[in-house]
Every structure is written in C-alpha cells, then in structure tokens.
Amino acid sequence: MQTPKDELVLVIEDDPGIAHVLETILNLNNINVIVANNGVLGLQYIKEKKPQIILCDIMLPDMLGYDILKIVKDDNEKYKIPFIFLTAFADPSDVRRGMNEGADDYITKPFTSETIIKAIQSRLEIQRNIESRRISDLAV
Amino acid sequence: MEISSINKIFDISGMGLLVEDANRKIKFTNQKFVEFMQIDSKPEDMVGLDCALTAKYAKHLFADPDKFEFDIIDIPKKCLPTDEIIQMANGSYFKRMYSAFFLENGSYDNVWVYQDVTITVEKSLEIERQKEFYLNILNEIPADIAIFNDKHKYLYLNRIAVENEETRNWLIGKDDFEYCEHKNIDSKLANLRRSWFNEALNNHKPFQKVDEVKKPNGTIKYVLRIFHPIYNKQNELTYVVGYGIDITDQYETAIFIENQNLRFKKLINGLTDGVFQIGVDGKLIFYNHAILNIIKSDVNNLLGYFDFKTISNLTNKSIDNLYRLFKKVAANQASENGILAFEFKDKSIKYIDYYFWFSSNPVDGDCVIGRISDVTLQKLRENDLNSIIHKEKELNNLKSHFINITSHELRTPLAVIMSSAEIIDMILSKPNLDQKIKPENYTNKILAEVNRITDILNDLLIVGQIESGKIKFKPEPVNIKEYIEKIVTENYSTYKDGRSIDYRVQEDGRKVQLDKNLMRHVILNLIENAFKYSPNKPAPILEVLQTANELKISVKDYGIGIPKKDMENLFQTFYRASNVGNISGTGVGLMIVKHAIQTHNGRIELDSKVGEGTTITTYIPINNVNDTKHADTKG
Numbered sequence: 001m002q003t004p005k006d007e008l009v010l011v012i013e014d015d016p017g018i019a020h021v022l023e024t025i026l027n028l029n030n031i032n033v034i035v036a037n038n039g040v041l042g043l044q045y046i047k048e049k050k051p052q053i054i055l056c057d058i059m060l061p062d063m064l065g066y067d068i069l070k071i072v073k074d075d076n077e078k079y080k081i082p083f084i085f086l087t088a089f090a091d092p093s094d095v096r097r098g099m100n101e102g103a104d105d106y107i108t109k110p111f112t113s114e115t116i117i118k119a120i121q122s123r124l125e126i127q128r129n130i131e132s133r134r135i136s137d138l139a140v
Numbered sequence: 141m142e143i144s145s146i147n148k149i150f151d152i153s154g155m156g157l158l159v160e161d162a163n164r165k166i167k168f169t170n171q172k173f174v175e176f177m178q179i180d181s182k183p184e185d186m187v188g189l190d191c192a193l194t195a196k197y198a199k200h201l202f203a204d205p206d207k208f209e210f211d212i213i214d215i216p217k218k219c220l221p222t223d224e225i226i227q228m229a230n231g232s233y234f235k236r237m238y239s240a241f242f243l244e245n246g247s248y249d250n251v252w253v254y255q256d257v258t259i260t261v262e263k264s265l266e267i268e269r270q271k272e273f274y275l276n277i278l279n280e281i282p283a284d285i286a287i288f289n290d291k292h293k294y295l296y297l298n299r300i301a302v303e304n305e306e307t308r309n310w311l312i313g314k315d316d317f318e319y320c321e322h323k324n325i326d327s328k329l330a331n332l333r334r335s336w337f338n339e340a341l342n343n344h345k346p347f348q349k350v351d352e353v354k355k356p357n358g359t360i361k362y363v364l365r366i367f368h369p370i371y372n373k374q375n376e377l378t379y380v381v382g383y384g385i386d387i388t389d390q391y392e393t394a395i396f397i398e399n400q401n402l403r404f405k406k407l408i409n410g411l412t413d414g415v416f417q418i419g420v421d422g423k424l425i426f427y428n429h430a431i432l433n434i435i436k437s438d439v440n441n442l443l444g445y446f447d448f449k450t451i452s453n454l455t456n457k458s459i460d461n462l463y464r465l466f467k468k469v470a471a472n473q474a475s476e477n478g479i480l481a482f483e484f485k486d487k488s489i490k491y492i493d494y495y496f497w498f499s500s501n502p503v504d505g506d507c508v509i510g511r512i513s514d515v516t517l518q519k520l521r522e523n524d525l526n527s528i529i530h531k532e533k534e535l536n537n538l539k540s541h542f543i544n545i546t547s548h549e550l551r552t553p554l555a556v557i558m559s560s561a562e563i564i565d566m567i568l569s570k571p572n573l574d575q576k577i578k579p580e581n582y583t584n585k586i587l588a589e590v591n592r593i594t595d596i597l598n599d600l601l602i603v604g605q606i607e608s609g610k611i612k613f614k615p616e617p618v619n620i621k622e623y624i625e626k627i628v629t630e631n632y633s634t635y636k637d638g639r640s641i642d643y644r645v646q647e648d649g650r651k652v653q654l655d656k657n658l659m660r661h662v663i664l665n666l667i668e669n670a671f672k673y674s675p676n677k678p679a680p681i682l683e684v685l686q687t688a689n690e691l692k693i694s695v696k697d698y699g700i701g702i703p704k705k706d707m708e709n710l711f712q713t714f715y716r717a718s719n720v721g722n723i724s725g726t727g728v729g730l731m732i733v734k735h736a737i738q739t740h741n742g743r744i745e746l747d748s749k750v751g752e753g754t755t756i757t758t759y760i761p762i763n764n765v766n767d768t769k770h771a772d773t774k775g
Contacts, residue, residue: 017553018556021560028563061676064722088555090551112562
C-alpha cells in the first residue's frame, strides 16, 4: 500500500537512535517524517508543520508524552490528529493509562516496522475516509 | 464427878454413851444414846437391861442389822478397843468406839461411844469421789501427764505416761535418772528432760519442745512436751506439771506443709519471671525474688509496702502506669495482659511482658495477682528483626523498581537493534534503493546499542557482585593521562546530544596504582550523569589532578543539581534524586562509584545546588596498593 507523499508523520522522540531508525523505516515506506527530539519542539511542529499523524514517546527530557497528548486533544482544530504512543513503558497498566488519556494507539518498544507502518496506515486510512465523507457531504 | 455431869458432857458433845458390866447388863447410858437408838425410854430406865436385848431392839436402824447384832455380842468377847464407822439404814453414819474399862475388883465394864459422823463421812466420800473423778480424767486424757516437785521428782504420773501400774507406782518420789538406771537405758533422755525442766524453772514460765520418741516398731512418735511451773501466791514454786501430747499426725502434717512450702518457695524464687500478689488497697502481700531484679529494688523485704515508689527504682510515670493497670484489673475483676515499658531512674528501660488477674480468697480477700517477665532482650531482638525486615522490604522494593527500570532501559536499545536489522534486511532485498541508506550505518547502530545494553548489564552485574561481596580488587600501575584520554575519547568524543566533554589532565608522570576496571566505572558513571542531568546546558568539565599524595578526579556539570534531602541517600543502591523527572536511569551508578572509591581507600565530595549544577570530586591516595590489596569489597 502506497501513501501519498503529502501526508506528514511527526515523530517526537529524544533518543537519536530510535528517531533515526523510525525516520528511515517510514521513508522506506514512502511516508514523510519530521522528528522533534523534545516536547517543546514537538508542539511547535504540530502547530507549524500540521502533521497528519503523531508518534510520541512518553519519557521526554522536558515533558511527558501525556502532556503533549492532552494539549493536542484539548485543541478544537487538532484533536482529530491520530496520536500514537511509542514507548518503553510496556506494563499493561501503562498501556491502559495511555489509552485512557485518549491515545489512538499504544506501541511498546521494541517494535517491528510492520507494526509501525500498519498502525500509521490504518489511522491515515480512517482519516482519509472521514475526510472524503466530509467532502461528499459538502458536495451534497 | 457425878454421873449426871458426865451425862451432860456427853450430851453436849453429841456423843451417845453406853456402859455395861461384864455380864452385859447396862450400867449407864445418856440421853443422846437413847435418841440415837430411837428408844422411847429415859436413860436411867435403861439401867439393868440386857445389852443384847437392846441390840436386838435397835438393830433395824443399821444398814447391816445382822452384822450390828453380831458385833455387839462379839466385840466385848475380845476386850480389844475398836473404832469404826457404821452405816445406818437411813444413810447416815455413826462412829462407834468400843473400849473395855477394867475395874479394881478385876472385873471390867464395856464402854460404847456413838457419834453421828454423817457430815464428816459424806464430806470425805465426796472428796474421794472427786479425787476419783479427777484421776479418771487425768488417766483418760490422751496426754502423758506427770507432776514433779521442785527437785524434778515424780509426784504423780497418769496411765498414759506409764502404762505399767507397778512402774508407775515405783516412779513416785524418783526422777528420770533413777528411771534410766532402773531400766538400764542411756541417761541422755534424763539429761535432756532435766534441761527442759530447768529451762521452765529459770524462766518462770512454761517451756515446750517437740520430743522425738522412737517407738519399739521403729517408727518415730512426735511428742510436744511442756513443763509448766505452778507458783503459789507467795510466788513460791509448788510443783511443775509436765505433760506431753502426741502430735505425730499434726507434726507430720506440719512438716509436710513446711516441705511443700519450701518446695513452693524454691520453685517460685527460682523463676526468672516475677510473681506477686497485691491487695486492692495496694499493699504487697506476696512476691518472689525475681521481682526484686525486675523492678531494681534495693529493699530486702517488700512485704506490706503500699507504694512501689519507695521500693523500686522505677520512674513515677512507670509506677503510675502500673497502678492504673492494677486498678483496672481490680475494678473489672478481670485480667489484663500485654507489654509495658519500665523506665528507671537511671534512664534505663526494660520491656515487661505482664499478665495481671483478679483473685479473691478467704485469707487475703480481693487482690490482684501478677506475673511479669523481662522481655527486653526479645523486644530488642524483635526490633532488630523488624528493622532487618524493613530493610529487606525496602531493598525488595528497590529491586522491583530496578527490574522495572532496567526492563524499560533495555527496551529502547532493543528497539533500535530490531529496526536497524529490519532496515538492513530491506536494503538487501531491494538493491535499487536510495544510495544514501547504507547497511553499515545500521550495523554500527546495532553494535552501539548492543554496547549500551552491555553497559546496563555490566552495571547490574557489578551491583550484584558488590552486594554479594564477590568483586575483586586488582590494582595495577596506570599512566593517568593515557588512561583518562582513552576512556573519554572512546566513549565521550561526542555525547548523543552533540555536546563534547571538556577535560583537563594534570599529572607528574608517576604511575598510579588503580583497578582500571573499577575506575573506568567511576569515570564513565560520573561523566554519563553529568551529561544526562544537564540537558540543553553547557557541556560538563572533567578535571584530573595528580598531586604528591592524591589523585583527584572531578566532574562538574551545569545541570539540574541535587536537592539537599537526597544527598545522604544518593550513593545507595537504586536511589535516585527526587528531581530527576523524565530522565531515565537505573539508580546504581553512584553506588558503584562509592564502592570503587572506598575500595581504593579514597573519598568522595559532593557539591551541588539545585538548578545550578553539581560537582562530584573523588580523591584516591597515591601508593595505596600496600594497604588495600585485599580491601573489603562490601560497599
């Protein structure tokens, strides 16, 4: 499945190793990626680059992934952006917390590229469907 | 003297008189006589009458009429004087005296005198009866009774004292020495009794003693022997009553009770537990020796004391607590148990396990009985145990925390390794890919992340070794400049965020004895921490200075700093400062640093201010190898 190049994925991850391999994997799958290595930069990119999907670590040097999620979901314009946690917190209670906070998906490290790609594509698919329905609604 | 005068004298004296001649014809009689014989004639009319006839006439008046009649005929035949008491039929008694009165012509007269002795006889009979009564009592009393004179000679013995009548009678007027000689037995007994006798006399009061008497069958009889001196009004000794009561049963019972008592006392005083009984008025009724130790008493005999304040060295507070418990037990008529802290005036403390209960008995009335045990040792052991358990729990919590952290810390490098491997796989399966994506970039990443995992595992391994005391100290001569530069360039030419460490080494060329492996952990941990806890801040500074005596290694950062409250615990295993926030870490680095420096006989200085930065400096003595060759490896 191909993804149009105009859809942008924001990766908020402070570990340069993870950020780099994610960027490579997504690029190899024709997905545009922008990486923020801390929370503040991540929020700035959300505002400026308008990503279609956000992949976010929980433990960031300046804030928690939960805080970024809350800011996104509290924003009337951006609350629809699919938000996926990508974290080393693998305890079921951590997963539940992430989902309760309103995340659309929760991926634990280590992960396979397939898990990442499928998670992103299925979220983008849903977004596209909603968008096209909205456009067709408008057409009527 | 005129006959009539004699008659009068006899009448006044209350005697009946009859004189007869040898032919038994009455020559003279008086008024009293005819009254006695109830003869209805005047005395002078009796003269010339036959005496035997008169006897026949009066014999019915006598209790034994035939004997009277016979005696009247018989007695004068013998011409011997008689004096006898005759019982009359009416119960009265007469004394009859006969005498032959010889005349000048060779003949003789029979003279009979009668006197009413009823009162005298009855009195003497009464006395006789009383004597018999008392003798019977004395003989029947189940005690041997003897009466002695002032010389300890027997005046009387009862049947119990000496059963054999012959011996009993023999003993009268004799003493125990004579008895012993008579019976051919040791005079020890006589000596002993004499001493008791003298004791009573000397003290003017009864003396008593338990006498052990061996019975013929070999068993022992216990006799309570009492010598009771009796004094008259002039305080002169009249006699001494000695009596002995067989108290074998009572004595054996008493001995049994005494032995029981002794056994009980030994038992109760042998206890290390204190036992006491206290009246509801607070008076101490009973206690054992252990009590004295437990309450640290200086008083020898506590009985009867009302107040623990005077008999113990307890503080007033402890005594008040104790009395509150007594009152509660007495008021509820129930029991109380638990553990009390006894505080003493010397500031020492004993922990006392107590059990108090209400009791009531006819002798002591309502009271509280208590059992107290000194459980200070157990309590201290329990405290130790609790603190060990607490420490163990804490350690366990820290370990689970560490496992969580470690698994979290391992997931990130594993993710990089996994993704890198997948990328390499993609590159290899799609040869027409972007030339910029080179497989070697990812094999390098895999290697770097494997090193990262290895470092975490090594830290873990070292902690395990330190905790189990298995870490080896292997010092060797090290060129400081080369050693430091190698570590820094290999690991921190650039940190992952792009910063580079600023380092200065100043040395004098001498080699220093170091365990290279342990010191590598020290330097890496200090630098890693300095970078990790100072994000977006100037790079840390490493300064190494070799002086004449010491090697100083100092790492300074401009990071978040360490709160004061955390400084003390910072070098403990798994402990992390409260302000680390989202910065990941296992909490073992500084523990390893501390251990390694201690192993080198060195010391650590910590200087930090929250928000400004931290400087950690370690000092290692140079030429430390001799005295630290096998240093204790426990942290």
